[in-house]
Amino acid sequence: MLGLGYIGLPTSLLLAQNFEVIGVDINNDVVEKLNSGQIPFKEPGLNDLFLKVKNNFRASTNVDYADVFLIAVPTPLDKSVKVADLKHVQSAARMIFPYLKEGNLVILESTVPPGSSEQLVAPILGRSGLKQGDFGLVHCPERAIPGNTIYEMIHNDRIIGGFDYSSLDRAKEIYASFVRGNLYLTDIRTAELVKLMENSYRDINIALANEFAQIAEECKINIWEAIFLANKHPRVNILKPGPGVGGHCISIDPWFLTEGTTKCRMVSLAREINDSMPNYVLKIVRELLDKINEPTITVLGVSYKGNVDDTRETPALKFIKLAENEGFNVKVHDPYVKVFYKNILNFNEAVMGSDCIIVMTDHDIFKNIKPEHVSNIMRNKNLVDTRSIFNIELWKKAGFNIRVLGDGKQIP
Numbered sequence: 001m002l003g004l005g006y007i008g009l010p011t012s013l014l015l016a017q018n019f020e021v022i023g024v025d026i027n028n029d030v031v032e033k034l035n036s037g038q039i040p041f042k043e044p045g046l047n048d049l050f051l052k053v054k055n056n057f058r059a060s061t062n063v064d065y066a067d068v069f070l071i072a073v074p075t076p077l078d079k080s081v082k083v084a085d086l087k088h089v090q091s092a093a094r095m096i097f098p099y100l101k102e103g104n105l106v107i108l109e110s111t112v113p114p115g116s117s118e119q120l121v122a123p124i125l126g127r128s129g130l131k132q133g134d135f136g137l138v139h140c141p142e143r144a145i146p147g148n149t150i151y152e153m154i155h156n157d158r159i160i161g162g163f164d165y166s167s168l169d170r171a172k173e174i175y176a177s178f179v180r181g182n183l184y185l186t187d188i189r190t191a192e193l194v195k196l197m198e199n200s201y202r203d204i205n206i207a208l209a210n211e212f213a214q215i216a217e218e219c220k221i222n223i224w225e226a227i228f229l230a231n232k233h234p235r236v237n238i239l240k241p242g243p244g245v246g247g248h249c250i251s252i253d254p255w256f257l258t259e260g261t262t263k264c265r266m267v268s269l270a271r272e273i274n275d276s277m278p279n280y281v282l283k284i285v286r287e288l289l290d291k292i293n294e295p296t297i298t299v300l301g302v303s304y305k306g307n308v309d310d311t312r313e314t315p316a317l318k319f320i321k322l323a324e325n326e327g328f329n330v331k332v333h334d335p336y337v338k339v340f341y342k343n344i345l346n347f348n349e350a351v352m353g354s355d356c357i358i359v360m361t362d363h364d365i366f367k368n369i370k371p372e373h374v375s376n377i378m379r380n381k382n383l384v385d386t387r388s389i390f391n392i393e394l395w396k397k398a399g400f401n402i403r404v405l406g407d408g409k410q411i412p
């Protein structure tokens with residue numbers, strides 16, 4: 001397995017239940033941590049699985065001969081041009097080809113623009129001197145959601161795309177060792193497109209919820225109640241509005257679709273709407289605090305979504321930078337996150353003397369915050385809840401001015 005991150009490590013450990021797995025990563029700290037018995041990030045069930053399969057798994061910074069090579073390295077976005085940066089996939093393929101032998105199978109799990117397996121990965125593997133068919137190449141995009149990765153890796157259906165039936169059958173056999181969902185076979189480009197369609201679909205639906213939230217504010221309607229009621233229709237499932245879309249997948253993958261075509265208007269528009277949500281949240285904060293001189297604000301939650309420690313592409317970062325540029329003094333608290341662009345303070349430090357709390361992430365633990373306690377240590381009692389997680393009546397009783405994203409009924 002090349003790449004021991006959020007996808008590569010859990011997949012390696014699930015495979016290690018039945019195969020001997022060498023996990024390769026260019027980050028020596030990750031390799032040393034794993035070989036000394038520690039896992040490098042938190043994910044429910046990961047540590048237990050690690051303890052169970054440890055004897056079938058070792059980590060290394062070097063590739064070795066193997067029967068099957070899997071690639072699960074990051075495919076970031078080059079943000080300046082909105083084009084996929086495939087350097088890690090390229091370098092993984094380059095690390096593999098010197099070890100590639102007849103009969104080997106290479107599986108690409110990383111998300112890539114349509115055509116990449118064929119145009120980029122296959123030619124690099126061809127430098128081994130072997131021809132397509134001497135070795136197999138398939139694409140099996142990952143589908144697991146951070147926070148529930150192990151369960152989803154086992155239970156979700158998977159798509160495997162390949163050039164020939166014998167590679168597809170072998171790949172199917174390997175995944176069947178731990179996947180209880182169905183395994184669907186197709187060609188390699190279709191598998192690449194399917195993955196991008198899935199994440200674009202979710203991005204578009206979140207953008208729709210975010211647009212509805214803004215409409216509801218103008219019409220003095222509570223969007224959370226309206227969505228609850230609309231979702232009582234048997235064929236409607238509107239997602240939740242929020243401060244924007246983060247994470248390494250949904251905020252990035254749709255751009256991999258747009259880069260190779262001129263037919264991506266809706267996909268691009270959804271990106272634009274979701275990326276503008278931090279600006280919209282700041283507008284709410286600005287309106288609420290317009291009478292306060294040199295305001296101090298407290299951001300609760302900087303991970304990209306609830307109950308995880310992952311801050312990749314978090315909308316909180318854009319919000320904080322925009323707020324700082326306008327002269328707001330920003331303090332930050334997140335019980336999950338250790339390292340961030342700003343110092344993570346403990347809860348009391350973050351709230352002490354503040355003029356406004358802004359909930360950016362729906363960590364369950366935030367629901368236990370007692371408004372009376374908070375109101376005693378803040379300078380002014382203002383609350384902006386972008387995830388609608390608080391019991392508003394309790395906060396009102398404690399004397400707070402409140403804005404819930406999408407709740408037009410609260411706007412005076």
Ligand code: SAJ
Nearest residue numbers: 143144145198199202239240242245246247249250304305
């Ligand atoms: N979000 C909302 N409203 C919602 C749902 C999510 O604002 O109703 C926000 C979240 O707060 C977060 C972002 O969207 O900032 C993305 O979170 P998520 O939970 O929707 O998805 P990810 O990025 O954690 O994982 C997604 C999943 N894709 C789909 O659901 C189609 C996962 O299955 C993929 O494996 C993963 O991307 C990936 O690696 O591609």
